[in-house]
Amino acid sequence: MDLTSYVERLREELAGAAELGGPDARALADRLTAPMESAFRLALLDALSAAADEITRDLAPGSVEVRLRGGSPGFVVTPPPAERAGFDAPPPPPQPAEQPEPDADGAVSRINFRLPDQLKTRIEEAAARDGLSVNAWLVRAATAAVHTVEPPRTSRAPFGGQRYTGWAR
Template sequence: MDLTPHIDSLRRDLIAAAEVAAPETRAATERLLFALSPAVRLALMDAISQAAAEITSRMPSGSVEVRLNGRELDFVLQLPPAEIASPSLPLEDTDDDGSLARISLRMPETMKVKAEELAARSGQSLNNWLVNVVRAATRSDLPPGGLADPLASGDPFGGKRGNRRMTGWIKPTEP
C-alpha cells in the first residue's frame, strides 16, 4: 500500500486552507508540511499496524501482518492450513439408556479456547463436541492405553507450572 497519495492529498488540502493567509504564512505552511511528511507517514503506518493487530485479535485463527517494503506497506494474511474434514460422529448412541449424567470438567483456559474453536469449526456447541469426542474415544477398538496418556508428560494440565494435583475416579475395566 503506497501512502504517498494520501500524504500528498493531506498536504494539498492544508495548503488550500492556507491560501487565505498572507504569502509568508503560505510559504511557512508549505515548508512545515514538507517537514511533517515523514511524521504523517509514520503515524499512518502506526494506525494501519494497530488496525491489523485488532483484526488479528478478532480472528478465530490466523493473522494479518503489515510489512514494510521500501516506502510501501504490504499486507500478509496468514491462515491455518485447511483441515481435512473428518467423518462426522453419530449424534445418537445406540447404547444410550436415555439418562443423562452431568460432570464438571476443569481444563486450562488455552485448551478450552482451542476446544471451542474446534467445536465451532464442526458446527457444534462445545458441550456436543465434547460428548462426541468422548463417545468416539469410548467406542473405539483401541487397546487400554491406546489413547494419548495425559499423565505421560508428568503434568496433566500440559504445562510446566510446578506440582499440580489431579483428582477424580476411574472405572476399572472388566478382566
C-alpha cells in the first residue's frame, strides 16, 4: 500500500489552510511540510495498525497484521482455520461457554512479560499450527484460561506430601 497519495493530500490540506493566513503562513507551511512527512506517515501507520487490531478482535481466531516491507505497509490476513480452502485442519478447540464482552470504549492494554525461550518457541509453533499471530493465539489462550473452571488444587498430596504411582511385584 503506497502512502504517498495520502501524504500529498495532507500537504494540500495544510497548504489550503495556510492560504487563509496570507503569504507568510503559506511560506511557513511550505517549510514545515517536508520535515513533517515522516510524522504524517507514522500517524497513518498508527491508524492502519489500530484498524488491523480492531478487525482482528472481530475476526478471532483469524487475524490481520500490518507489516512494513521496503517502507510500505502491507496487510497479512490469516482467516480462521475452518475457512482456509484446501487445508484439512483439526477442529478448533472448544470455545469457552461465555465470551468476554469488549470494553465499551474498545480499550486495549499492552503487557510485557518474560518467558523461557523453549516456551516461546512452542507458543510460536502452536500459533502457526492454528494459523494465528502469536498475539492472537495468546489472547485466545488467556481468554480460555480465565473462563475455564478448575477444581481447587491442594497444596500437598496425602501421606506426607509424596505420591508414588506405578506398579510393583
